[in-house]
Amino acid sequence: MSRAHVDFLLNEEKISIKDLDTNITVLNYLRNNHELTGTKEGCASGDCGACTAVVGELKENKISYKSINTCITFLYSLHGKQLITVEHIQKNKLHPVQQSMIDSDGSQCGFCTPGIIMSMYNMYKNKIKPTEENIDKFLSGNLCRCTGYLPIKNAIKNMYSYKSNKFSKSKVIRLLKSIKKTDIVIKKNDSKFFIHYNLNSLIKDYQKISNGHLLVGGTDLALEVTKKRKDLKNIFYLGSNKDLNYVKNKNNNLHIGSATPINDILPILENIYPTFAKMFERYGSEQIRNTASLGGNIGSASPIGDSLPVLIALNSKIVIQGKVKKTLLLDNYFLSYRKTKLKHNEIIKEIIIPIYKKNILKCYKISKRIDDDISSVFMAINARIEKNIIKEIKIVCGGLAETPKIAKKAQKFLLNKIFNEENINEAKKIIKKEFDPIDDMRASKNYRTKISQNLLERFLYENNKIKSTLY
Amino acid sequence: MDKIFTKNIEHESAVKHVTGKAIYTDDISEPKNLLHAVIGYSNCSKGVIKKIDYKDVLSSEGVVDIITEKDIEGINDVGPIFKGDKIFTSKNIEYYGQPIFAVIAKTNNLAKKAALKVKIDLKISKPIVSIEEALKKKSFVLKPKHLTRGNIKYGFKKSNNILKGKLYSGGQDHFYLEGQIAMTIPQEDNNFLVYSSTQHPSETQQIIGKVLKQNYNSIHVIVRRIGGGFGGKETQSFLFAAITSIAAKKLSKPVKLRVDRDDDMIMTGKRHDFLFDYEVGFNNSGEILALKIMMASRCGISPDLSGAINDRAIYHIDNAYFLPNIEINSYRCKTNTVSNTAFRGFGGPQGMFCIENIIENIAQKLNREASEIRKINFYKDKIKNTTHYGMRITDNVIEDIFNKLIKKSNYKKRRAEINNFNKKNKVLKKGIAITPVKFGISFTTTHLNQGGALVHIYTDGSIHLNHGGIEMGQGLMTKLALVASNEFGLYYENIKISSTDTEKVPNTSASAASATTDINGAAIVNAINNIKSGLNEFIYDYFKTNSKIKYENNFVYFDKRKISFKELINTAYLNRIPLSSSGFYKTDKINVNTKTLQGRPFLYFTYGAAVTEVIIDKLTGENKILQVDIIHDVGNSINKRIDKGQIEGGYIQGLGWLTTEEVSWKSNGVLATHSPSTYKIPTAGETPFKFNVEIYDHGFNKEKVINRSKAVGEPPFMLAISSFIALKDAVYNANKGKNSENLIAPATAENILKSLH
């Protein structure tokens, strides 16, 4: 029997909710229901970070922390977690991240500051080394229009030199443990919010409802509510489902549960496909990577989903679970613009990525801004080159067609050819004709085409150890 | 007035910022019965409304009412100097995002949902969107202006070289982190209390007065702080405060309007983009002898502040260079787009962008080191020291700053290293540039150069400080509290910084033109002097002395005596000495002929220079800022920590304007970039770790400005022009010495790739 309320800790206070709108975001809840107005709204679309808070979750008796965008997080997804807001981190004295921020003059108008403080707190709690690379990575989801970031970067560099007050976490741990993790369904008017802890119960409930929305990070789905102002009637939250949250290396294949946050995939991926993992560093922002999932990226079926070309290039498969279970090649999954083979009442259960030990994998993301931007063009190349002969090659592009698409002709031409300038030049001519991209605010048609050609050239240069990338 | 402020304290609200306790308009405790407004706007750029059906809007959940043009008792216009900014239209649609109605509902979300349900029957017609179209059709919001000096024909005749070309600099969304917001609360007697995120409370008050057809004295506007403005809340905030006030009056309930980010970007004006057509004549050493410029900007649908903005572009076409023979023709184009408005630099950056590109093109043409060409053209001390608008420059320090920076940044060595790098690298190419900034301080509209203050001393000796300026992150309140603490000889902690309030200081000017500290600081000093002269009289009289009186360290010294400030105040109070005064200041010396633009529009100039080094990827146009070195003049700083922040922040905001921020209009006049997911301001990754900012150590304001400091809000923005010129240099290097003059701003990866051969 499912329970009908959601319990979580707001800072250190246990809260039980059940009568609120199923579409309410954490941000609106904090500001409207608790007058906790330190957390700000700057965009309500996950782009600015003014709404950043930190979520603590119990993992093996320890609390693990991550930053989130509260503006696109549904309140009910907090079940069993601790939400830490900017008002809470100051105990008897300012927290080191706060004091360091003041001493470095990291705030001007101050509107971005609470969000940035929480991103810093996230770094601090996870003991992230304040290297230049890490600082940029962990700040990528926080916009500041005033300071130019330099003082904030300095504040991060210095924050570990301040002493923090030690506080016992036993109370929080005890409270978190007291929250039962069993299936939940919240009913409010004609809307429902489901939380399942295992696959079977999820599938069972999901079969019964015709207009259900699967929710993981909500980094795509929540914008339907915050921007398009839709009412999502039945939400199925997969983020806590243990049958969908895992990364396993089995028989030379990587099995990834569809609801696993990207940041949980990276530690394993880094060792297997470093370029793929590196690409994810430019995927959204830290806050986005903390919650967004591969299932969500595939589920939204956008032609510019960054993981899709890479997954296709690696001949990945997906496991679809409905009444029955089936496995298909990801490349066969997309039908047309945002249309896929997924039927309603089916979900993506896992993604299976083959591990090629002898291949080169390239993941080229081109966007207007380096961090936290959507690709204008993406190219993934999976190739095996032996004695300078291209023995195997798969080239997959995003942003050039209405779905992620294989450059079939170009790759066919290159197969078994010598990997040299002459052949790449020929392939450039071929790929130019292979796609007919669109003009939009991210890039023009001409630019997209030219980039698809030039990235082939980059591939050659990189192979010849000629420096040809900035990032 | 020339005392040194040694206390480099942090921003007055820093602790509140980092703890989330700083209160912005949306954080103010909401009054009971608060209603929320959301604006319904046009989704095409030109047309006529044939029919509007509000049925579904009104029946939508939580809706209380809608308001339209019919509900406006006074004028339907929030235009600042000129009219033309309608609150609501009921018939003609003139731009995408034009307000038609507002829904008033129980929550913001319900109001927005309802607004989306309107059914509008439209007859769409063809808009004018681009500057080129407007020029062709002679569509202008204001008359063109012309400025000439010298003899342009003669100048060209003397020139061995002539270059012609076109330049373009893009628009820019302000992207203040706190979006537009206003809340109006009805008071007794039909008075209204208005909280607004605005840079201009006085004009907010006046406009609401006119819209509601009430005396200004019935409208009370309060602003404690705003979450960024940058010019975007100088006039653009009026619309929202007007609407909450109309609704509050109609419904006799408090009404708040917090604008959704996308709606904000759609409904509010941006930086003017500019098109330049130039012809320049110069001799073989690169000295400019003749310059003819056509400049045209996209003003959008109404004049707003476009007149003064385009004037300032004309005034900054010289940057730091002497232009003996010049002809400028400036066109203020009317387009079917939202009315463009003030943005940090106010036309100055666009003017400077033009001349810096021209100089770079001259250097490329002559194949000479560009920094040399810049130096050759600098204004000089005794000769060549008068601007094209007839103002003599008497405070020029650009040469000194420039030379120091070349040395400090190792410019010459790095230039050689870059050449070396470029030889060795096939795909990646580097570039470097140094550019100067000379920026004029004062409102070019003379009457705005006035400010007021009100200072109270309470009987315990604590000070309450009021003035007309707005705290928007620039550290104004901190600086002004320092000024007051210095004047009273009191510790900074004794000065209470309060909200800016139209009931305390009336008829103020916008916090803009970088002059807010100058003007309000002087008004505060004036107020304090009034109080102090009364106190001094009292001391002479009461303590029977005629010695000098000194206020220092919370004490007052005279003869060989020392009494605490608190004691003095208490005694003064008991002896019925006034402990409160208003203060006033107007900037002397400035005046201009608005027709010929000749005269002295500025009290003084600020100077600075920046070196930027960049790298580009020839295959994709991707690019990266590698290092920035800056020396910037802030006069004798009131607070170096705050000034440094303005310099760094200004540079990065300018960098965004010139690199990643692309305002993209579709040909039908619809704005394509209206959210942070498509409009990209710099993130931390754009800021290089090698970012060296130095405050010019000889800084001193020749004019009697408070502490002999200089304005710092806008000028550093233009230091970022060095980033664009460095990218241009990198493209030039990649093109192996063939020019890079067709690079346009913003230099996105795409635009860079386009300019590569």
Ligand SMILES: Cc1cc2nc3c(=O)[nH]c(=O)nc-3n(C[C@H](O)[C@H](O)[C@H](O)COP(=O)(O)OP(=O)(O)OC[C@H]3O[C@@H](n4cnc5c(N)ncnc54)[C@H](O)[C@@H]3O)c2cc1C
């Ligand atoms: C600020 C920001 C930056 C972003 N940057 C990037 C970027 O750089 N690259 C990029 O590719 N994307 C980016 N995105 C888009 C988005 O983050 C990704 O698509 C993300 O992977 C979605 O994952 P999620 O878990 O948040 O999905 P959700 O929003 O929870 O779901 C997305 C969609 O997929 C469906 N879905 C979720 N799980 C499943 C499942 N198991 N089976 C079937 N359908 C499912 C949902 O019903 C929904 O329709 C960005 C988004 C934001 C807000």
Ligand code: FES
């Ligand atoms: S409000 Fe901008 S990311 Fe949440």
Ligand code: FES
């Ligand atoms: S301090 Fe103003 S946005 Fe960061």
